[in-house]
Amino acid sequence: HPPTSLQEEFITQSLRQPPLESLDVFISYSRADSDLARKLNEELQLQGKTTWFDQESIASGSDFQQEIYQGIKVCDNFLFIISHRSVNSPYCADEVEYAASLNKRFVTVLHRQINTTDLHPQLGRVQWIDFNQHNRDFNANFHQLVRTLDTDRGHLRSHSKWLQRALEWGQKGKSADLLLRGSEFLIAQNWLEETEQQHKQPAANPLQKEFIEASQKAIAAAAAEEKRRQSEILLLQEERTKEAEARLAQQKKSLIAVSMLLLAAVALGVVALWHQKQAEKGTEGQINALNRFSLLLAKSNQELDAVVESIRAGKLLKKNLNIVKPELEEPILSFLQAEVYRTGFKERNRLIGHTGAVISVAFSRDGNTIASASWDQTIKLWNLQGEELKTLRGHTDWVYQVAFSPDGKTLASASKDNTVKLWNLQGEELKTLRGHTDWVYQVAFSPDGKTLASASKDNTVKLWNLQGEELKTLRGHQGEVSDLAFSPDGKTLASGSYDNTVKLWNLQGEELKTLRGHTGAVSDLAFSLDGKTLASGSYDNTVKLWNLQGEELETLRGHTGVVSDLAFSPDGKTFASGSYDNTVKLWNLQGEELETLRGHTGVVSDLAFSPDGKTFASGSYDNTVKLWNLQGEELETLRGHTGVVSDLAFSPDGKTFAS
Structure with a gap:
């Protein structure tokens, strides 16, 4: 069948699109592993990832080697499929060497068992994702891969951007025309400083550092040249004035002397006026520069920083009202009024202190304290004024989650170091709960606060008391336990797993029911x-509703991607589901879809209802938070984050929420 006119137009317009500045993943593999490579490529694209895959990305007649290198350059992640064939392939080794020379982030997938002595040293430094786990369940292992690729995406995207600019600069003889200027330089310099101070991986490579440092030197040299030029002009003016004075001094003393004095006074007045004008111009230039910088920050969604810079401009203006033009005041005041009083300006405080991704936040019951968990191995406690109260140290690997006990006196943390820790609000470690043999993903307190449940990658759930004693180990899942939820009366605990099942337990550790029906890992x-009613979301793109007798009530279909998060409204009549298809859906308990909320341009990662149930928030991989009403109308888009939004929490009074 020949293509339709619409298909032809679509293809033509697609070919006209400029190439992406960067892609998410380069896939390196041996031809013997093509089936897995192709499946990974297809599934990653379904998750919205942009991939470089040689079977799709190299046009006929192209220079194969150059295309490979170009693909590695533009990708944020270098994904290597490990097998006996790939680790012994000279072609794969060449790709690894080139990616290592660019300081690319390596992500490794173990497809077939190998002798580790065959591994390239660069591959040996990376903890691989073993696709032989979970009885070789592709979906369960793929979930871990996606989670790894989503780590610190903002840093990776910047790494690729400045790498490409640095490589172009190097290839074109380090031309000064290609160096960074203005706001672009400030952004690159800030990225380099953060990367080095926070020891981010991958680190900047030598060429990136040289490129940014050369840009800084060029800017400094241009400023020095301008200063020298201004000094020369001033010196020339002074010399001319002196010459005029000398000529006048040689005139006769009578009427000519009077004229000479008059002319000298005029000349001196000109110089003084010139100096005054130069001072005014310098101050005005500084005020204008601060004002332009604040507008630039506002355009890049850094509203709080924008307001700070505008206030600095305002203070400088206030100090120099007698010498600068009054019309400079209007744009500063207009900007401040627009930013502070516009409806969308919601950021109250920015809590800065973690040196790794923050992936969990929780409010204490009284709403006065926020806890944050980070991949920098710490937990921090903050007040609502944005002041850091305590840093809780003790975990030796990423902290996945924090949860306050119902009475607000105890904080529990779950970590990749296989432990759970209990803390008081003074930041003192009360207990370390040991027993899990693999990462602990989640902790949940029972409603009465007497029991703590923990879910682990070791396929078990453990119950603990607050004295740190293990009460029960709940065994039965055949895959890692991904989520936990206590029933409101505290009598039943639900656990979801990568084995595609949900299990119901009582607090004596007895398995009550196994809920089967999902065909993919249970996500929430x-x-x-x-x-x-219990709702379960899954990697099979569905939501299922169950009663506590284990009967499936409804299967809710409509999402076209993994269901990532679920949240019930406080009145229990409505619940929301977020998905990898970038949408949020609202449902009633009869399983009817009420609304589909579109607007995010990335995976919807977390949902939270306000305590009054009138508003709910959605966080996304597009770096934004959106507020919605229950009619499905978007109320606000909150911008300011420069990375994935991983968790949301409303304060108990509903006046504040943290992202």
Whole structure:
């Protein structure tokens, strides 16, 4: 069948699109592993990832080697499929060498067992994702791969951007025309400083550092040249004035002397006026520069920083009202009024202190304290004024989650170091709960606060008391346990797993029911307010509703990507589901879809309802938070983050929320 006119137009317009500045993943593999490579490529694209895959990305007649190198250059991640064939392939080794020379981030997938002595040293430094785990369940292992690729995406994207600019500069003889200027330089310099101070990986490579340092030197040299030029002009003016004075001094003393004095006074007045004008211009230039910088920050969604810079401009203006033009005041005041009083300006405080991704936040019951968990191995406690109260140290690997006990006196943390820790609000470690043999993903307190449940990659759930004693180990899942939820009455605990099942348990550790029906890993669980209904979200793109007798009530279809998060409204009549298809859906308990909320341009990662149930928030991989009402109308888009939004939490009074 020949293509339709619409298909022809679509293809033509697609070919006209400029190439992407960077892609997410370069896939390196041996031809013997083509089936897995092709499946990974297809599934990653379904998750919205942009990939470089040689079977799709190299046009016929192209220079194969150059195309490979170009693909590695533009990709944020270098994904290597490990097998006996790939680790012994000279072609794969060449790709690894080139990626290592660019300081690319390596992500490794173990497809077939190998002798580790055959591994390239660069590959040996990376903890691989073993696709032989979970009985070779592709979906369960793929979830871990996606999670790894989503780590610190903002840093990776910047790494690729400045790498490409540095490589172009190097290839074109380090031309000064290609160096960074203005706001672009400030952004690159800030990225380099953060990368080095926070020891981010991958680190900047020598060429990136040289490129940014050369840009800084060029800017400094241009400023020095301008200063020298201004000094020469001033010196020339002074010399001319002196010459005029000398000529006048040689005139006769009578009427000519009077004229000479008059002319000298005029000349001196000109010089003084010139100096005054130069001072005014310098001050005005500084005020204008600060004002332009604040506008630039506002355009890049850094509203709080923009306001700070505008206030600095305002203070400088206030100090120099007698010498600068009054019309400079209007743009500064207009900007401040627009930013502070516009409806969309919501950021109250920015809590800065972690040196790794922040992936969990929680409010204490009284709403006065926020806890944050980070991949920098610490937990921090903050007040609502944005002041850091305590840093809780003790974990030796990423902290995945924090949860406050119902009475607000105890904080529990789950970590990749296989432990759970209990802390008081003075930042003192009360207990370390040991027993899990693999990463602990999640912790949940029972409603009465007497029992703590922990979910682990070791396929078990453990129950603990607050004295740190292990009460029960709940065994039965055949895959890692991904989520936990207590029923509102505290009598039932639900656990979801990568084995595609949900299990119900009592607090004596007895398995009550196994809920089967999902065909993919279970990603999230949520009980309705009355405790009669349990919702489960899955990698099979569906939501299922169950009663506590283990009967499936409804299967809710409509999402075209993994269901990532679920949340019930406080009145229990509505619940929301977020998905990798970038949408949020609202449902009633009869399984009817009420609304589909579109607007995010990335995976919807977390959902939270306000305590009054009138508003809910959605966080996304597009770096934004959106607020919605229950009619599905978008109320606000909150911008300011420069990385993935991983978690949301409303304060108990509903006046504040943290992202």
